[in-house]
Amino acid sequence: MTSAVDLLVKDAGLLVVDGDREIPGGWVAVTGGRVTAVGAAGTEPAAPTTVSAAGRLVTPGLVNTHHHIYQNLTRSYAPAVNGTLFDWLTTLYPLWAALDEEAAYVSADVGMAELLMGGCTTSSDHLYVHPRPYLVDAEIRAARDIGFRFHATRGSMTRSVEDGGLPPRNVTQTVDEVLADSERLIKAHHDPTPGALIRVALAPCSPFSVTEEVMTATAELAERHDVRLHTHLAEDHDEDTYCLETYGCRPVEHFEDCGWMSDRTWVAHCIYANDDELGRLAAAGVGVAHCPSSNMLIGGGTARVREMRELGLPVGIGCDGSASTDHASLWMETRGALLLGRYRGGPGAMTARDALDIATRGSARCLGRADELGHLRPGGCADLVVWDLHEVALAGALSDPVEAWLRCGPARAWTTVVGGRVLVDRGEPVLPGLGEALRDHARIARRMQQEA
CATH class of the missing domain: 2.30.40.10 (Urease, subunit C, domain 1)
Structure with a gap:
């Protein structure tokens, strides 16, 4: 020593x-x-x-493998709280269309403070609405100002409601815009060196919000720049229906067809993968972000964590969106994983040490950083x-x-x-500007919700 x-x-x-x-x-x-x-x-x-x-x-x-920090601007938004996943999304998309650089920075500043208070020292974040440019840059700036370890995942949506998707046109982008900005962010901010505070991953939102072209091209871009991939997968029964009607196959098969079945990928939720699909995901080394509170609040089912771990899948913990979970405490999510694991599988299915291991070493594996x-x-x-x-x-x-x-x-x-x-x-x-950030956050959140 x-x-x-x-x-x-x-x-x-x-x-x-x-x-x-x-x-x-x-x-x-x-x-x-x-x-x-x-x-x-x-x-x-x-x-x-x-x-x-x-x-x-x-x-x-603790390491957070899935989050949407900007959503803390619309926490517990009353018109959205009791719907299905698709109801929830379509209600909130118009509010999120007001997101700008100031809102992205302030929500990240407050959100990272909350994560730190809940024992989180590294977090990914999935920002997939882009009504204006440089929103991910604003989050990264907040992380640097704090000294927080941050994996920014550049989310995207290209399939608007006019194209058969869910989001309105004003929060989506074209394929060319998505790919160009993804490459720009990697070159500007991704730090591959050991001990890095800032890394960038690429994260098309979901099978029902981007086209097959975006999924495939993003996987190729990630391979070229050696960055990780992230998306929502097998989260909801409506997703199964959408993929069967649109692509003629189930979500995991579509995911595989697009070149995503690799050990550089981790996915959020993965609730409705069947036994064969879980086996294929495990064989490829795909990681899963388990989001207990969000799944329970939306009532959409929960991941089969014990079976996943037995198959060898890397399984980590995620807070998920601050407007679906409404908090950013990794302690609460880890406790939720303990309770859900025992509820699903009985008293021997999950211990506190298992849950802690998922929230630490399991999450680190999902982010490709198990060594450090x-x-x-x-x-x-x-x-x-x-x-x-x-x-x-x-x-x-x-x-x-x-x-x-x-x-x-x-x-x-x-x-x-x-x-x-x-x-x-x-x-x-220990963040001197937190009081001012909270005042700015209240102003922005009030404006965003009142305009809606």
């Missing part, structure tokens, strides 16, 4: 290094944004900056969380701090560290 330690997080009640190693009373040493060592109490190195976990649980930072995210082994990125549960909520929970973390609660991040930087301290974001 190097002697030049920048940050020491010590006095953990329990340190979870990864799904295979835990250290009671553990500590983590950080140098240059990387974990340099972990160990047991009494062996700590000296460090100029020290964070005491004060007996709390310390875990790797989702664990606290030496060499990994120094992304970690010290968790806080009120002593009243923990009263009597003496035997297993990991099970207590998800079974008791609610829990929030007491300290969140990204790349060795403390971004949440004593439960509050």
Whole structure:
């Protein structure tokens, strides 16, 4: 271990290094944004900056594999909350047509603060409405200003309601616009180096909102630039009907026909894939973003997570849209995964450690970063969380701090560290401009909803 330690997080009640190693009373040493060592109490190195976990649980930072941050501008929008997925989308598309650079930046600024408070240290985001240019750039700018680890996925929609799709024309683009801007974003912002804070992936929205040409050309573009691919897949029965009527096949077959069946791809939801389709996805190495709360709130079914993991699919956790889930707490989503796993498969189907592993190592696999995210082994990125549960909520929970973390609660991040930087301290974001951002957010959200 190097002697030049920048940050020491010590006095953990329990340190979870990864799904295979835990250290009671553990500590983590950080140098240059990387974990340099972990160990047991009494062996700590000296460090100029020290964070005491004060007996709390310390875990790797949680990784969010699917989100639509801009949707926090239309949270719990009353006319949309009790419809089907397609009802929900068609109600909200006209509101999202008001999205501009300021709205994209401010919603990302507030959304990333919320993610950090919920223990998330890396998030992808799927921005697929583009009524104006440079919206993804605005999100990336917010992530850089905060120091948040961010995978921007350049979403797209080309099939408007006039073309047999769902969205109005003013939030869609042409094929040429999508491909040109996708390539521009990769060249401008994608950082393939180890430890990168900003990466870009390509993410046509869904089989019912883009043409086959867009899916195929995007897969070719991703291959050429060696970036990852993301989309919604097998989310709803209406999607099955649409693909059969439009393409003459089921969604997974269409996905495969377009060149997406590869280990550079991860998909959101994947609820209605059948056994044969799950096997093909697993064989190709396709990852799945499991979004428990959104699926339950929309009432559209839930992914067969246990079977997926047994087949070897990388399975991670996603918050999904801030207007469908209405929150951005990865702790809540991880707890939701625990509960749904046990509800579907019985008490032995899911443990708190399984759920934590999905939200850390599983999510990191989905983003193609299993080597450096989702664990606290030496060499990994120094992304970690010290968790806080009120002593009243923990009263009597003496035997297993990991099970207590998800079974008791609610829990929030007491300290969140990204790349060795403390971004949440004593439960509050260390973001000086957050108050102004919240005022701007309220103004923009009010205008967007009143205009609708």
